[in-house]
Amino acid sequence: xxxxxxxxxxxxxxxxxxxxxxxxxxxxxxxxxxxxxxxxxxxxxxxxxxxxxxxxxxxxxxxxxxxxxxxxxxxxxxxxxxxxxxxxxxxxxxxxxxxxxxxxxxxxxxxxxxxxxxxxxxxxxxxxxxxxxxxxxxxxxxxxxxxxxxxxxxxxxxxxxxxxxxxxxxxxxxxxxxxxxxxxxxxxxxxxxxxxxxxxxxxxxxxxxxxxxxxxxxxxxxxxxxxxxxxxxxxxxxxxxxxxxxxxxxxxxxxxxxxxxxxxxxxxxxxxxxxxxxxxxxxxxxxxxxxxxxxxxxxxxxxxxxxxxxxxxxxxxxxxxxxxxxxxxxxxxxxxxxxxxxxxxxxxxxxxxxxxxxxxxxxxxxxxxxxxxxxxxxxxxxxxxxxxxxxxxxxxxxxxxxxxxxxxxxxxxxxxxxxxxxxxxxxxxxxxxxxxxxxxxxxxxxxxxxxxxxxxxxxxxxxxxxxxxxxxxxxxxxxxxxxxxxxxxxxxxxxxxxxxxxxxxxxxxxxxxxxxxxxxxxxxxxxxxxxxxxxxxxxxxxxxxxxxxxxxxxxxxx
Numbered sequence: 015x016x017x018x019x020x021x022x023x024x025x026x027x028x029x030x031x032x033x034x035x036x037x038x039x040x041x042x043x044x045x046x047x048x049x050x051x052x053x054x055x056x057x058x059x060x061x062x063x064x065x066x067x068x069x070x071x072x073x074x075x076x077x078x079x080x081x082x083x084x085x086x087x088x089x090x091x092x093x094x095x096x097x098x099x100x101x102x103x104x105x106x107x108x109x110x111x112x113x114x115x116x117x118x119x120x121x122x123x124x125x126x127x128x129x130x131x132x133x134x135x136x137x138x139x140x141x142x143x144x145x146x147x148x149x150x151x152x153x154x155x156x157x158x159x160x161x162x163x164x165x166x167x168x169x170x171x172x173x174x175x176x177x178x179x180x181x182x183x184x185x186x187x188x189x190x191x192x193x194x195x196x197x198x199x200x201x202x203x204x205x206x207x208x209x210x211x212x213x214x215x216x217x218x219x220x221x222x223x224x225x226x227x228x229x230x231x232x233x234x235x236x237x238x239x240x241x242x243x244x245x246x247x248x249x250x251x252x253x254x255x256x257x258x259x260x261x262x263x264x265x266x267x268x269x270x271x272x273x274x275x276x277x278x279x280x281x282x283x284x285x286x287x288x289x290x291x292x293x294x295x296x297x298x299x300x301x302x303x304x305x306x307x308x309x310x311x312x313x314x315x316x317x318x319x320x321x322x323x324x325x326x327x328x329x330x331x332x333x334x335x336x337x338x339x340x341x342x343x344x345x346x347x348x349x350x351x352x353x354x355x356x357x358x359x360x361x362x363x364x365x366x367x368x369x370x371x372x373x374x375x376x377x378x379x380x381x382x383x384x385x386x387x388x389x390x391x392x393x394x395x396x397x398x399x400x401x402x403x404x405x406x407x408x409x410x411x412x413x414x415x416x417x418x419x420x421x422x423x424x425x426x427x428x429x430x431x432x433x434x435x436x437x438x439x440x441x442x443x444x445x446x447x448x449x450x451x452x453x454x455x456x457x458x459x460x461x462x463x464x465x466x467x468x469x470x471x472x473x474x475x476x477x478x479x480x481x482x483x484x485x486x487x488x489x490x491x492x493x494x495x496x497x498x499x500x501x502x503x504x505x506x507x508x509x510x511x512x513x514x515x516x517x518x519x520x521x522x523x524x525x526x527x528x529x530x531x532x533x534x535x536x537x538x539x540x541x542x543x544x545x546x547x548x549x550x551x552x553x554x555x556x557x558x559x560x561x562x563x564x565x566x567x568x569x570x571x572x
Contacts, residue, residue, distance in 0.1 A: 406447030
């Protein structure tokens with residue numbers, strides 16, 4: 015290592031004199047030393063202060079530039095050398111060198127920047143601000159025949175694409191076109207995997223999703239799926255998953271999704287449909303998720319339901335009832351939930367037997383499945399009185415809902431169970447449904463729901479409770495009392511933060527409760543008149559009017 019000290023001294027002198035031959039000799043010695051013991055050599059380099067001189071050696075016209083960049087790339091493999099490289103001012107001259115025509119200089123420069131900025135979001139952000147993204151995309155296009163340079167660009171894109179700030183810059187280049195062109199040429203699994211690793215983070219951006227679709231990525235993905243679907247090889251199974259997942263990701267953008275739907279006539283849409291009845295779980299999952307994504311606007315939903323998608327999804331669910339694949343169940347239920355949103359689809363889906371198909375999963379212990387099951391049923395019964403009554407009289411269902419209303423660990427399931435309980439009452443307006451819910455112990459949950467932090471849920475609870483009070487007050491009286499409904503209503507009316515519709519529905523409910531002797535007494539004991547009379551001057555007209563009516567009712571009844 016003594017030779018190394020001599021080399022470093024000599025390098026200091028030749029770096030100043032710029033005698034190319036002896037400079038090149040010194041650089042070769044350094045590279046050799048780094049190859050033998052990178053860490054120790056790097057420490058010596060740091061101690062010698064030579065890094066500061068490297069900035070002046072990184073010039074396009076010098077024959078030594080590639081070797082200097084190579085040395086920087088090698089020392090920056092060590093974490094302790096990265097900050098010294100930044101402090102020596104090496105980033106700016108390296109970025110300048112990305113405009114070089116020399117492929118070796120480009121390769122070593124890319125490696126040096128990649129190693130210095132490895133794992134540092136702040137340094138990567140600095141590179142983005144210095145405009146490296148458009149430069150690298152251009153390089154990829156020019157040097158796509160050079161495998162080492164191509165790989166260097168892909169590694170850089172993979173790192174930079176993780177940063178949100180990079181997406182806009184990428185979107186303003188022709189990265190989509192270049193990557194798809196490159197992808198089509200790759201036969202080797204490893205190379206395709208490298209491109210996938212860049213595509214996945216980029217495809218999270220909606221503008222880039224559309225560019226990738228327009229560049230023909232989807233056709234490549236469908237081809238991979240077709241090639242790999244029957245293969246047992248591990249790497250083929252992995253590639254099938256990556257391709258189908260990426261396909262679903264592209265459908266998350268509204269424009270890219272609509273472009274691929276093509277009014278339901280598109281080749282892509284038809285191919286995705288064929289995945290649903292396949293025997294491959296990964297394709298079933300991707301197919302169902304794709305349908306859920308296509309089902310993000312009413313027009314698409316109506317077209318799909320009219321063309322038999324519901325039956326395909328029900329068949330798929332049927333194959334997964336006993337010990338089924340949870341992710342497939344969740345995806346198929348998500349698709350059905352979205353399809354049930356347009357009003358015209360509800361009756362069609364009900365008569366196709368969707369409710370029965372969904373209820374088979376009532377015994378599921380998986381919160382994601384429970385959540386989607388509840389959401390699907392809630393969408394289906396919206397304004398469908400007969401279906402709401404039929405479900406609301408289903409004791410097994412109502413008992414399960416009451417149980418899930420207590421799922422403290424799963425807020426989503428708890429919220430959806432409460433909302434479905436309320437919806438069964440609101441849409442059926444049926445005495446039998448109310449009796450079933452009272453008998454199953456559901457009243458206390460509706461009262462608790464009236465105190466939810468979400469106004470929409472509070473409101474749904476209050477409307478359901480008002481219907482209970484109007485139709486079956488005698489049956490529910492004891493439960494309403496023990497759930498402290500009157501105290502809660504007093505609190506909601508007194509609280510200035512309560513939304514106008516909450517105040518309005520709370521007063522409607524107070525009036526409805528007057529038919530019960532014990533609840534009436536509670537209302538009198540709590541001095542409701544004071545709170546209500548203040549609301550007569552409320553800025554919301556409906557609230558003010560309801561306050562006058564409620565005040566009269568309270569005065570007469572007292």
